[in-house]
Structure formats: structure tokens, C-alpha cells
Amino acid sequence: MIAKTLSSAKYALVSFRRNPAATFFTIIFPVLFLVIFGLVFGSGEMGPADQRVKVSTFIVPGILALSIVSATFVNLAMNQVIRREAGQLKRLRGTPLSPLGHIVGQILAALVIVVFMTVLVTVIGRLFFGVEFNLSSIGVFSLSVALGAIAFSALGLAITAIIPNDDAAPAITNATVFPLYFISDVFFFSGGDSSGFIDALGDFFPIKPLAESLQDSYNPFIESVSIPWGKWAVIAAWGMFGIALAARFFKWTPQTERR
Amino acid sequence: MSLAIEVTGLTKSYKTKSGDTIDAVKGIDLHVAEGEILAFLGANGAGKTTTIEILEGFRNRTSGTVQVLGEDPQDPSRSWREDIGIVLQESSPDRSLTARESVSMYASFYDAPRPVDEVLEIVGLTDSSGQRTKALSGGQKRRLDLAIALVGNPKLVFLDEPTTGFDPSARREAWKMIEQLRNLGATVLLTTHYMDEAEHLADRIAVINGGLISAEGTAADLAEQVKLLTRIAWDPAEVPAEAIPDLFRPELQKTTGELAIETTEVTAVVHALTDWATSNGGRIDSLSVMKPNLEDTFLRLTAGGEAQ
Numbered sequence: 001m002i003a004k005t006l007s008s009a010k011y012a013l014v015s016f017r018r019n020p021a022a023t024f025f026t027i028i029f030p031v032l033f034l035v036i037f038g039l040v041f042g043s044g045e046m047g048p049a050d051q052r053v054k055v056s057t058f059i060v061p062g063i064l065a066l067s068i069v070s071a072t073f074v075n076l077a078m079n080q081v082i083r084r085e086a087g088q089l090k091r092l093r094g095t096p097l098s099p100l101g102h103i104v105g106q107i108l109a110a111l112v113i114v115v116f117m118t119v120l121v122t123v124i125g126r127l128f129f130g131v132e133f134n135l136s137s138i139g140v141f142s143l144s145v146a147l148g149a150i151a152f153s154a155l156g157l158a159i160t161a162i163i164p165n166d167d168a169a170p171a172i173t174n175a176t177v178f179p180l181y182f183i184s185d186v187f188f189f190s191g192g193d194s195s196g197f198i199d200a201l202g203d204f205f206p207i208k209p210l211a212e213s214l215q216d217s218y219n220p221f222i223e224s225v226s227i228p229w230g231k232w233a234v235i236a237a238w239g240m241f242g243i244a245l246a247a248r249f250f251k252w253t254p255q256t257e258r259r
Numbered sequence: 260m261s262l263a264i265e266v267t268g269l270t271k272s273y274k275t276k277s278g279d280t281i282d283a284v285k286g287i288d289l290h291v292a293e294g295e296i297l298a299f300l301g302a303n304g305a306g307k308t309t310t311i312e313i314l315e316g317f318r319n320r321t322s323g324t325v326q327v328l329g330e331d332p333q334d335p336s337r338s339w340r341e342d343i344g345i346v347l348q349e350s351s352p353d354r355s356l357t358a359r360e361s362v363s364m365y366a367s368f369y370d371a372p373r374p375v376d377e378v379l380e381i382v383g384l385t386d387s388s389g390q391r392t393k394a395l396s397g398g399q400k401r402r403l404d405l406a407i408a409l410v411g412n413p414k415l416v417f418l419d420e421p422t423t424g425f426d427p428s429a430r431r432e433a434w435k436m437i438e439q440l441r442n443l444g445a446t447v448l449l450t451t452h453y454m455d456e457a458e459h460l461a462d463r464i465a466v467i468n469g470g471l472i473s474a475e476g477t478a479a480d481l482a483e484q485v486k487l488l489t490r491i492a493w494d495p496a497e498v499p500a501e502a503i504p505d506l507f508r509p510e511l512q513k514t515t516g517e518l519a520i521e522t523t524e525v526t527a528v529v530h531a532l533t534d535w536a537t538s539n540g541g542r543i544d545s546l547s548v549m550k551p552n553l554e555d556t557f558l559r560l561t562a563g564g565e566a567q
Contacts, residue, residue, distance in 0.1 A: 003367070004367060004368050007367035007368070008364075011353070011356065011364040013295055014355070014356065014360065015353050015355040018355035018356075018391075019355050034265075038268055077493065083353075086350060086352075086353075087349055087350025087351065088318065088350060088351075088352070090350065091345065091347055091350050091407070092368075093317070094315060094316075094317075094340065094343065094345040094347075095340055095365060095368040095369070095411065096337070096338070096340040096341050096368055096370070096411070097368040098337075131330065142426065178411050200276045253317070253344060254349070
């Protein structure tokens with residue numbers, strides 16, 4: 001059972017690595033955002049008067065959140081819909097690989113990409129923008145990454161239920177997450193000048209809590225990072241919601257089948 | 260003789276979006292012995308795929324009992340799928356993997372798979388095993404499908420329309436491969452809407468028609484069954500319907516305007532016709548007496564339930 005699950009993960013990664021569109025959107029795209037934002041806005045300063053930090057300090061965890069969402073939510077939603085419409089999921093159901101084995105295998109593959117992106121984004125942030133990672137926070141930080149990755153994987157599997165075919169997959173997944181990036185400390189950082197509505201909206205959805213739970217690990221003024229229970233609770237709640245929806249509505253057979 | 264598949268009184272009804280109920284399968288009994296190759300022959304919409312997907316465990320039945328390799332496919336044990344190989348009607352492999360990787364991946368999902376090289380050899384993909392599947396031709400993809408179905412070393416193989424959409428030479432090739440399954444000792448249930456395919460490949464044919472099995476037997480049995488009914492047709496202007504005994508009920512053909520009878524009593528009908536013509540001083544230039552060919556046999560057996 002474990003060997004079958006690991007094998008499923010292995011071939012998902014082989015397939016991912018050879019798929020130019022998937023690697024572009026999951027790896028190149030976040031790196032491009034990181035470099036562009038870092039170059040354009042990164043050297044500005046923000047934060048309270050006695051704790052001014054460079055904007056890149058926030059860009060790095062923001063782009064890391066985007067990377068996690070891309071590697072899990074977007075990546076899984078797209079490739080599971082493609083596999084479903086090609087009849088591959090149905091075919092897998094005809095083998096001794098259990099449904100859970102397939103799901104866990106696919107999520108494991110996404111987690112490998114998440115780990116890769118976490119290291120890549122952190123290293124680029126350090127080398128090009130001088131953003132230091134606080135190694136003493138590695139425990140809390142890793143749990144934040146893992147929690148985010150699992151929650152967004154679940155949501156990615158859940159959203160496949162409303163994606164009718166492969167053509168619709170990129171549009172629906174991107175339309176779901178892109179607006180959220182703008183209110184989630186990923187593309188812009190909310191100042192104190194808004195009515196609070198946008199902040200509240202960002203706090204409600206899981207991307208901003210994920211970005212914020214990663215921020216402290218890159219902030220030189222925070223020596224000991226405390227556990228962001230509230231943010232984790234929001235991410236976990238969305239994750240549970242995703243699991244419940246996926247368990248109920250995930251489809252294994254092509255939806256565009258002639259019948 | 261032990262049975263690989265045992266089906267009694269199988270029915271399946273669907274609700275359509277408009278709320279109507281469609282009875283796709285209306286009560287099928289089916290027995291397939293171990294090692295036997297059975298063809299499920301029927302037109303599109305006859306209920307072939309619905310039935311095979313119930314046997315494969317992809318759909319739940321409405322009523323009836325089903326045993327496949329001794330288990331109910333609706334509630335199988337964990338090991339049940341180890342012994343079953345499936346070729347779906349429509350599926351395409353992961354485009355980014357090579358043919359060999361695809362087979363290896365599926366092999367890894369079975370406890371006791373057949374060696375990957377051996378399977379590639381069986382389906383004749385050894386030479387193209389290093390190619391990405393997106394570069395394979397349609398025929399090669401179908402072979403890969405079969406390789407994936409065989410790699411688990413199944414006792415029972417389901418093939419849903421394995422050659423639909425193939426040109427004649429690709430079909431011949433596919434047939435050769437399916438024939439090899441017999442040598443491997445597997446039980447095979449295949450669906451097709453080609454009479455010649457069923458005749459060529461199967462030990463036994465079950466004709467499915469409007470959700471029911473309308474005929475069953477070897478190809479020769481079926482041909483015999485229908486061959487007995489010879490079609491006699493003529494122009495009613497030459498001989499009226501009343502000329503022949505009441506026992507026969509000729510039907511007026513809308514398209515040709517002819518009267519036609521399908522019967523075993525060729526002599527009696529022809530005698531009545533010629534007798535009437537002779538005693539009324541007429542001629543019967545339009546008379547035709549036709550024995551059905553293979554194609555007619557199939558059409559007759561599967562024509563929208565009329566044969567029943």
C-alpha cells in the first residue's frame with residue numbers, strides 16, 4: 001500500500017518535470033514574480049519606525065505563499081482534471097491502487113515541489129535581496145508550510161468537482177486565486193488606510209493567513225517566532241472544508257464522456 | 260467448470276435530467292466460464308457498456324445478482340482488483356511518460372505483476388517502449404492500453420470496444436493480440452458492435468439488444484438461428500397478400516412498397532405465390548428470396564428490439 005502510494009507520487013513527479021506548462025506556472029512564474037517585485041519594490045522600507053525592514057522581507061514570504069498555492073491548489077486541480085478527462089483516473093480505479101493511495105500519492109508529489117520551492121524562494125531571497133531566514137523558527141515555519149500545502153492540496157482536489165473539462169481548468173483555478181493574491185499580502189501589502197473590509201476579506205480566505213504565518217521567519221526584528229494559532233486555525237478550517245468537499249464530490253470518471 | 264462471471268436478473272435504470280427513467284439494462288443473465296472468451300455484441304446504446312461497467316465495479320446495479328471472480332463487484336475485497344485487467348472504451352495514457360514508464364507505473368500497483376518487458380513484447384511495443392506516449396500512433400496507444408490491462412497478470416480481462424474507430428489493418432493487428440490472451444489462459448469479456456469481430460475472437464457470443472440478451476451461442480449457432488429465416492419479398496400489384504395462407508403475415512415495406520415475409524417455410528410461401536399467379540394468369544417478376552449474410556444476421560439480432 002505504501003509502496004503503491006510512493007510509486008504514484010514518483011510518476012506524478014516524473015510527469016510534472018516533463019510538462020513545460022506545469023513547470024513554468026509552478027516554478028518559473030513565482031520566481032519571476034519574486035525577482036520582478038524584489039527589483040521594483042524590494043528596496044523600499046516599511047514597518048513601524050523603530051523596526052523598519054525592506055519590502056523584500058515581505059515579498060519573499062508572500063511569493064512563497066504563492067508558490068505553495070501554485071504547487072498544490074493550481075497544480076493538482078489542473079492535472080487531476082486532465083487525468084480525469086483522459087480517463088486515467090477511471091483506469092486507476094480499476095487497479096489495486098486504492099483511491100486514497102492515489103490521492104495521497106498526488107499530494108506527496110505536490111509536497112516535494114513545495115519543499116523545492118520553499119528552498120528556492122528562500123535562497124533567491126537571501127542571495128539577491130538579502131532577506132535572512134531565521135533558522136531558529138524552522139519548526140513553526142515548517143509546520144506552516146506543511147499545513148498550507150495540505151490545506152491547499154485538499155482545496156485543489158475539491159475544486160476539480162466544479163471544473164467541467166481541461167479547457168476550463170486554468171481559467172477556473174486562476175480566477176479563484178488571483179484576486180486573492182491582491183488582498184493577501186502576496187502582490188500588495190495592505191496599509192492602514194483602507195476601511196478594513198479588504199483586510200477582513202483577506203483574513204477570511206486562507207492565502208493571507210498562510211503568507212502571514214511565514215512572514216515572521218524572515219523578519220530580522222523577531223527573534224523568537226511565536227506559533228500563529230489563529231492563522232493556522234483559519235488555514236486548517238479551509239483544509240477541512242476542502243477535504244470534506246473532495247471526499248464528497250471528487251469525480252473519477254470523465255465528465256465530457258459521450259453518453 | 261467454474262465460472263468467472265455469473266450474472267442473474269441484472270437491471271440498471273437511470274434518471275435523466277428531465278426526470279425520465281431510462282432502463283438501460285432490463286434483466287440480463289450471463290455465465291462466462293473460466294478461460295472462455297465471450298463477446299458482448301450489440302449496437303450503440305444496447306446496454307453493452309453499462310453492463311460491462313457494472314461487472315468492472317464502476318457502476319452500481321439497480322437489481323439482480325452479480326458475481327465476478329466469486330465476488331460482488333459493488334463490494335469487492337482488496338485483492339479482487341489484483342486479478343482483473345481493464346481496457347476502457349476511451350482513455351489515453353499520461354502524455355509525458357514513455358510507454359515503458361506507463362506500463363511500469365501500472366505494474367507497481369499490483370502485488371504480483373507480469374514482467375514489464377514481457378508485456379511490451381506481447382503487445383509488440385518493445386521497439387517503441389522508450390517513446391513518450393504522445394508520440395505513439397492510435398494503434399500503438401491501444402496496444403499500450405492492452406499492455407496496461409495485462410501487466411497485473413489478470414485472470415479476467417475486460418475489453419470495451421477494443422477496435423472501434425480502427426481501420427481494417429489496425430483491427431487485424433488488434434485481433435492478433437487479443438487472440439494471444441487465450442494462450443495466456445485469461446478469461447476475456449469483450450464488447451463490440453462488429454459481428455465479424457465477435458465471430459473471429461470469441462468462443463461464444465451474447466447478443467445484447469435493448470437492454471436484454473436476445474441471442475446467445477457460437478457464431479455458427481447465431482447464424483443458424485437467423486439463417487432459418489429467409490426473406491421473401493414481392494410486389495403486391497402482382498400477387499395480393501390474401502394469396503398466401505393466413506398463417507403467414509406479410510408486411511408492407513414502406514420504402515419499397517413490397518410485401519415481405521421472413522420465414523422458415525420457403526416452399527409453402529413460394530408455392531402459394533406461384534399457385535396464385537398461375538391460376539390468375541399473372542406473372543411474378545418482382546419475387547426475391549434472400550438468405551441473410553453475416554451483416555444481416557447482426558442487424559437482425561440487434562435491430563432496436565424488433566427481432567424480439
